[in-house]
Amino acid sequence: MSAPQTELRNPEDLFVFTLEAVYDMEVKLVDALDEMSQLATNDNLSAGFAIHRTETETQVRRVEEAFEALGKEPTRRDNRVVDGLLEERDRFDAGVKDDELRNLRYLDFGIETERIEITSYEELLRIAKKIGVGEGVTTPLEDNLGQEGKTLRKLRGLAGKSTLDTLRDELSALRYPSNDGRGT
Numbered sequence: 001m002s003a004p005q006t007e008l009r010n011p012e013d014l015f016v017f018t019l020e021a022v023y024d025m026e027v028k029l030v031d032a033l034d035e036m037s038q039l040a041t042n043d044n045l046s047a048g049f050a051i052h053r054t055e056t057e058t059q060v061r062r063v064e065e066a067f068e069a070l071g072k073e074p075t076r077r078d079n080r081v082v083d084g085l086l087e088e089r090d091r092f093d094a095g096v097k098d099d100e101l102r103n104l105r106y107l108d109f110g111i112e113t114e115r116i117e118i119t120s121y122e123e124l125l126r127i128a129k130k131i132g133v134g135e136g137v138t139t140p141l142e143d144n145l146g147q148e149g150k151t152l153r154k155l156r157g158l159a160g161k162s163t164l165d166t167l168r169d170e171l172s173a174l175r176y177p178s179n180d181g182r183g184t
């Protein structure tokens with residue numbers, strides 16, 4: 001699954017190196033989104049993850065198109081950033097005992113992931129511009145970037161919805177209890 005150690009000597013090498021990590025990230029996120037869709041108990045959040053899972057399958061294909069337009073075999077290189085996020089989620093899942101707490105963390109996990117994906121696609125497109133690859137490479141990556149941006153906006157919208165908002169307030173109250181005289 002992992003590509004061998006690559007020697008990086010120019011922006012073209014860096015582009016492929018980054019694309020391989022993005023490919024790995026998208027593939028891993030298909031399963032992660034599926035799991036989160038099943039475990040989230042907030043209907044909007046669960047539906048949002050299910051929709052983005054389907055979109056992510058399309059994103060995997062678009063990254064493969066970018067490889068093919070470059071004349072390269074699609075190759076995955078272990079993306080340690082997404083591995084770390086998934087490991088954090090595993091640790092959280094192992095300890096969480098409250099559905100609303102899970103919903104809240106999953107929402108933030110989704111937002112974190114979208115931000116990382118957006119940064120990766122922006123990086124790829126910046127390098128693409130520098131090395132002058134064709135539209136066959138850049139269009140699928142631009143399409144993915146656009147879709148990630150929409151998903152981030154949706155998740156942020158969800159973060160403003162009443163149920164999760166209420167939970168945030170409750171959590172803040174737990175963390176910063178008002179001075180009601182107890183314990184003094």
Ligand SMILES: [Fe+2]
Pocket residue numbers: 026029056059117148
């Ligand atoms: Fe994605």
